[in-house]
Amino acid sequence: MIPTIDFSAPRHRAKFGYLLLAPAVLLMAVIIVYPILLSVSISMQDVRIARIGDSGEPWTLENYQWLFGSGETWHALWVTFKLVAVVGGLSVIIGFATAMLVNQKFRGRAAARLFVALPWAVPEVVATVIWAWMLDSSFGLVNWVLLTSGLVSEPIAFGSNPTAAFAAVCFVMIWKGYPLMSIMLLAGLQSIPEEQYQAAKVDGAGVWQRFWYITLPNMLPVVGVTMVMTTLWVFRDFAIIHVLTQGGPLGATTTLSILTFEQSFEFFRMGQGAAVGVLTMVLCAIISRALVGRMAKSVH
Amino acid sequence: MATVQFDQITKSYGAVEAIRDFNLDIEDGEFCVFVGPSGCGKSTALKMLAGLEATSGGTISIGGRDVTELGPGKRDIAMVFQNYALYPHMSVRKNIGFGLKMQGLPANDINAKVEEAARVLELTPYLDRKPRALSGGQRQRVALGRAIVREPAAFLMDEPLSNLDAKLRVQTRSEIVKLQRRLGVTTIYVTHDQTEALTMADKIVVMKGGEIQQVGSAEQLFHAPVNVFVAGFIGSPGMNFFHGKVESGPQGPVTRFGGHDIPLPAKCAGMSGRDMIFGIRPEHIRVGEDGPGVALSLVENLGTEKILHFHTPGENVLELDRAQVGADEERDAQTMLIRVIDDRRYSEAETLALAFPVEKLHVFDPDTHEAAAG
Amino acid sequence: MQQRHPLNTIALYLTVLVTCGLLLFPIYWMVVTALQPASNLRAYPPQFWPADPQWNVFADLLAKHPFMLWFSNTILIAFATMTISLAVSILAAYALSRFRLRGGQGLGLFILTSKMLPATLLIIPLFAIFRSTGLVGSLWSVVIAQATLIVPFCTWMLKGYFDTMPPELEQAALVDGCSPLGTIFRIVLPVAAPGLAATALYAFVVSWSDFLFGRTFLTTNDESWTLQMGIASLKGEFVTEWNVIMAGSIMASIPIIIVYLFLERFLVGGLAAGSEK
Numbered sequence: 001m002i003p004t005i006d007f008s009a010p011r012h013r014a015k016f017g018y019l020l021l022a023p024a025v026l027l028m029a030v031i032i033v034y035p036i037l038l039s040v041s042i043s044m045q046d047v048r049i050a051r052i053g054d055s056g057e058p059w060t061l062e063n064y065q066w067l068f069g070s071g072e073t074w075h076a077l078w079v080t081f082k083l084v085a086v087v088g089g090l091s092v093i094i095g096f097a098t099a100m101l102v103n104q105k106f107r108g109r110a111a112a113r114l115f116v117a118l119p120w121a122v123p124e125v126v127a128t129v130i131w132a133w134m135l136d137s138s139f140g141l142v143n144w145v146l147l148t149s150g151l152v153s154e155p156i157a158f159g160s161n162p163t164a165a166f167a168a169v170c171f172v173m174i175w176k177g178y179p180l181m182s183i184m185l186l187a188g189l190q191s192i193p194e195e196q197y198q199a200a201k202v203d204g205a206g207v208w209q210r211f212w213y214i215t216l217p218n219m220l221p222v223v224g225v226t227m228v229m230t231t232l233w234v235f236r237d238f239a240i241i242h243v244l245t246q247g248g249p250l251g252a253t254t255t256l257s258i259l260t261f262e263q264s265f266e267f268f269r270m271g272q273g274a275a276v277g278v279l280t281m282v283l284c285a286i287i288s289r290a291l292v293g294r295m296a297k298s299v300h
Numbered sequence: 301m302a303t304v305q306f307d308q309i310t311k312s313y314g315a316v317e318a319i320r321d322f323n324l325d326i327e328d329g330e331f332c333v334f335v336g337p338s339g340c341g342k343s344t345a346l347k348m349l350a351g352l353e354a355t356s357g358g359t360i361s362i363g364g365r366d367v368t369e370l371g372p373g374k375r376d377i378a379m380v381f382q383n384y385a386l387y388p389h390m391s392v393r394k395n396i397g398f399g400l401k402m403q404g405l406p407a408n409d410i411n412a413k414v415e416e417a418a419r420v421l422e423l424t425p426y427l428d429r430k431p432r433a434l435s436g437g438q439r440q441r442v443a444l445g446r447a448i449v450r451e452p453a454a455f456l457m458d459e460p461l462s463n464l465d466a467k468l469r470v471q472t473r474s475e476i477v478k479l480q481r482r483l484g485v486t487t488i489y490v491t492h493d494q495t496e497a498l499t500m501a502d503k504i505v506v507m508k509g510g511e512i513q514q515v516g517s518a519e520q521l522f523h524a525p526v527n528v529f530v531a532g533f534i535g536s537p538g539m540n541f542f543h544g545k546v547e548s549g550p551q552g553p554v555t556r557f558g559g560h561d562i563p564l565p566a567k568c569a570g571m572s573g574r575d576m577i578f579g580i581r582p583e584h585i586r587v588g589e590d591g592p593g594v595a596l597s598l599v600e601n602l603g604t605e606k607i608l609h610f611h612t613p614g615e616n617v618l619e620l621d622r623a624q625v626g627a628d629e630e631r632d633a634q635t636m637l638i639r640v641i642d643d644r645r646y647s648e649a650e651t652l653a654l655a656f657p658v659e660k661l662h663v664f665d666p667d668t669h670e671a672a673a674g
Numbered sequence: 675m676q677q678r679h680p681l682n683t684i685a686l687y688l689t690v691l692v693t694c695g696l697l698l699f700p701i702y703w704m705v706v707t708a709l710q711p712a713s714n715l716r717a718y719p720p721q722f723w724p725a726d727p728q729w730n731v732f733a734d735l736l737a738k739h740p741f742m743l744w745f746s747n748t749i750l751i752a753f754a755t756m757t758i759s760l761a762v763s764i765l766a767a768y769a770l771s772r773f774r775l776r777g778g779q780g781l782g783l784f785i786l787t788s789k790m791l792p793a794t795l796l797i798i799p800l801f802a803i804f805r806s807t808g809l810v811g812s813l814w815s816v817v818i819a820q821a822t823l824i825v826p827f828c829t830w831m832l833k834g835y836f837d838t839m840p841p842e843l844e845q846a847a848l849v850d851g852c853s854p855l856g857t858i859f860r861i862v863l864p865v866a867a868p869g870l871a872a873t874a875l876y877a878f879v880v881s882w883s884d885f886l887f888g889r890t891f892l893t894t895n896d897e898s899w900t901l902q903m904g905i906a907s908l909k910g911e912f913v914t915e916w917n918v919i920m921a922g923s924i925m926a927s928i929p930i931i932i933v934y935l936f937l938e939r940f941l942v943g944g945l946a947a948g949s950e951k
Contacts (some may be wrong), residue, residue: 007854008371009681016854019775024766025781025831031800031822038799044381050802094697101693106686114938115694122701123883125902126780126923129909130700133707133916139716141703148719175700203921235790239885243906270798277795290788300820352845373851383841389864402851446850454847 032060036281038188046202050270063275073276075251080220082166083255084234087173088227094180095226096219103189108271113186124239132244163254168254169253170269171219177233181226188222231287235280256280271299302363302376302486303328304349311344311510318344319510322358326503331486332478335497336533342490344459345507348471349488350456351375363453373402375556378447379456382488384439384464386431386446387560392418392428396445403450412491417449420479437468444476450484455480455487461622473499494534498522506530519605528669530621531579531662537607539579540636542616547573560594563658567672574674582607584641584660591649591655595637608638608646622671676717684709697790704705704927715916731921741922743897744904747813748926751900753882756816759877764870766825767832768858772841782833796822797890804891811895824877831876835869836862857877875937880929 007016042050043064045057067073102113119127134141135158143155158168192215202211240259241247247254247262254262256276264273304326319341326332334342334463347353347362348637349626359368367375378399393414398408404513418424421441431439442462449454460476461469477500480487491497496536497504498518506521508527514526525531526537544555546568553568554561555578568576587608598609612618612634617632638654640646663672678686707715708731709724729806735741740905768779800819843865847857861869874929888900905926908919 006371006374008351008373008848009350010348010370010371013354013773013854014773017769017775017778020769020773021775021778021781022767024762024825027762027821028784028788031794031818032791032826033824034800035796035803036949038802039795042798042802050798050805051800052806056708064740067845098697100691101690104686106683106690108690112690112694114935116696116697118701118931118934121879121931122887122915122927123902123930125705125885125906129905129919129923130704132909133920134700134703136916144718144720148945150701173696199508214727218746232790236794238794239902242883242889243909257792257794261794261797261824261886261890264798264801270802274795277792280792281795284790284792285787285870288787298860316747350845350849352848372848373853377849377851379846381842381846383840383842385840385846387843387861387865398852399850402856446846450850523707551727604940 001029006257009056039274040278042270043278045271045273047271048268049185050274063271066272067275067279072254072259073256073279076254076276079166079251080235080255083169083173083253084231086170086178088230089232090170091174091178092223092227093166094178095185096223098178098182099189100215101186103186107199117179117183119175120183122176124176124237125243127176128172128240130244131168131175133255135168159245160249162250165249166252168245169241172235172244173237176240177230183224184226184229185219188219192218228287232284235284235287256283303397304332304363304454304488305359305361305488306345306349307359309345309348309360309362310356311341311348312356316509317450318348319348319508320639322512322513324395324505326488329486329489329661330502331489331500331503332479332503333489333491333497334505334507335491335494336513338492339509340507341510342492342505342507343535346458346488346490348660350377350379352572376456377452378450379451379461379568380443380447384460384463385445386439386442388428388666390433391428391430392423392434392442392445395431396423396449399446399450401548413449413554414445416508420446420448424480427457431655436464437472440464440472444479445650448479448485452485452578455489457487459491460489461491461607462493476500477651494592496535498534504534506533508533508591524671526671528579528664530579531664531671535581537582537637537639539581539662540585540612541577541579541618541620541633542612543575543577543618544616545575546573548572557616557656561590562592562656562661565661568663571672572664575666577603577666577669579662579664580656582637584657585636585638586657588637588644591653593651593653594636595651598647599648605639605641607653608640608647610633610638610652639661686732701927704920704923708917708924710917712915712917723929728917729931731917732925735918735921735925736916736939737906739904740899741904741925744899745925747898750883750885751813751816751820754813754826755876755881756874758817759828759872760870761820763823763825763828763873764863765828765858768836768862770829770916771836772844773831774852782830785829788826789823789830791822793819793823793886797886798889799933804859810891811898813892813898815891816884816887816900818892820881820884824880827880828873828877831873832869835866835873839865842863872937873907874887877931 005012005015007013007019038259044059044061046060046062047057063199081106098116102116131256135143137143137157137159140158143152145156146152155166158164164290165239196218197210205213234254237255238261241253241255241258242261245253247258257280260273260280261275262273264270306322309319309322310317334345334529336342344353351367351370355368359366362369362375362377387398390398396417397410397414400413414427417423418427421444421459423445424443425437426434426438430440434442438489440463443460457476461472464472489500497545499520503515504516504518504521508529512531514521521530521534525534528541532541542557544557546553546564548554548557548569549561549563552561552566554574555564555565555576556562592613594610594613595667596610600609602605617634664670665672686766700837705723706724709727709729710721711728714721724731769775770782787790797819800815800822801908804810804815809818839862843861844857847861848854852860883902885906886941888903889906892900892903902924905922908915
């Protein structure tokens, strides 16, 4: 006979905790830990289309030689960093400005808050096709505005001009990226005690001084966190670039994520793809360390 | 209805011992209060009794039954929490009846019992409200209702009054005592407030640092504290302490206080030449007689009573950690208090002659801090 | 609070209106484009108001493309992902929040870190696994793949929520004779309902919006395509019918936008709890 354990007994309560944790631990072991180990092993084998079981391939560092030896990786890294800088920088500015705006007291503020972050809710693919249409080189609205205002003399070919294509990707990513910034920065703004502003007013500080000496210092930690989150997102995002430019033209929009996918599922060199992926993972881990360190304090 | 026994209970978290050598017998129907400063282990002891925390050693029995390894639901106890822990998604009726429902009682019986408990606690008009629509005092009564409706062997109460305002707290204090007397259910009550302990308990358990300091009635703790900590902790304001050397005078042992000889109890005769700690309660110091003169540093007028402050004479100052003497926050080692109830006007800087009645003087060993036996 | 000058008030409202107008213009343009007759799309200057809304564009969409199939696939995946992830996360989050377990802290850190894994890396080993188990092309492949992102996120979000609930509630229930599992179902879940709803909706949004996993595991099987894959494929067609694409985009966004309107209140707390805290 199997003795039944009474989990309400003080001695057995902890066992109940482990039991609750078991499904998640098992699931994560199977769908996260094992795949990560597998991907590291794939990256060290000359594999074209991976499947488990055929471990016949010998261990090799060929993929990593390719990774660091080919210009593709370095170019993708450069594109990724450029994208992080532009998208991170501009979306934090838009996010901050919108957060400040809807933090003002006015009637209809709740609705304004809802609308200002609405692009967050638009699926990435949908956002991308809308922008693809607006940026269309023949009939797109953006080109019409640029031509009519006299900023350009002929339509910009967002599809075939490398610089223009990079800009197009930036547009979509900023549009998709700023709402989260705005939401989180607004939460940050709301947590600044009103007394600080009142005290500053009493001391005779003007609008700009209040921004510079109160808002900004208070917001720096939140800005830091949102910047890291956005950086990680740009590093890992796939849908926007894949749907908009497929990484082209001439690799102008090929980030590490796109390169990983391209190697693995278009050229079917999964060993090389996995090597790029492992590199991306390591970079993300380094970037997120700042964030994780902050969070780790709150784990317990 | 049941007795409760703690036998050699210990509790440790890793290397840290939170409770040591906890032995206690609580009689059937007794109102027992665990009291002590925060971190003294009183709540841990209660949680172990409830089965919410595992013991590290020893046995706990309720009504003669060893419950050490039983879950909280199988110990036939009911508990009132500091934050009441009312189920926010259930009406008052469902809250009170939840325990009975878990026992598998038929709905009719549950309802009858809930109505009865609500009547006793004057909650009938609120039975169908959610807890968030009640005042603090009403929530507190719902928590009590949830306990009494189960008719358990013992009530466990964890600082049930600390979320109420001062006036309501005093009122509820007596209501809980009356309720407990009427139901006759053994009650274990945890508080950090010695006034609650003194006014409510049949048996008080004073704890410090995970150890029981003294067990006794309010009377015993007040008049015969076993150590400096209990002496300082029980009573408000707490006991005054000073130290001095025991000398032999013409009429018996004395000590010097502010240049005067203070007669000591006869049991001090054998301590001649030793430095001892002496304690006297503020209300036991007598004013206006022949004795050491002190200058008042502060007069607090509380209406019927007045608290007079004066500086302990320099050579008598007892430097002890507040935690060791169980004194309240506002006390410092240099000040002694007198509590008087009379119509005399006192003014600051006025010099008074004091007398320390010998039978009210407590003597403690300076090394062990325990009451000197003589 | 001092009174604002009326001119400032007007300026503020204007700023808000212009900002919202500019930022939300792409959404407006999606709707306008969908309702234009195809011929208007090449008009010069562009038509900013659909003078003659063409509602039959939606019928066109359904007729020309297996839109309903994509829609139902997406819903099936989203519900399966949401249900499975939530079931697993609730238990784990509760355990992490309430029990001092050996390795609990390490697991918490692992969950945090795994939220930052690049999905493009995970799809390679997952593809290998699915290929060996015959799951490529099956909706389950996407459900499983999405769980890699959603389970850690939900666990962390819910742990944050459970942390705000007083543990005395469950202690009271245990004393009242409720079993530990009963405590979760009778006390914890009903009390945590708002947090659960927010987490569930979030899982739904993430799953619905997924493109990468669908594109990787389902491309070879037309029967399993999701909405996002479908819309992306319309853009890639030789003749691009922007009005039809926009009609599809509207349909693919509406459920998410509705969810967002409900979710926004919780979003701040939830995302902040899941990331910053």
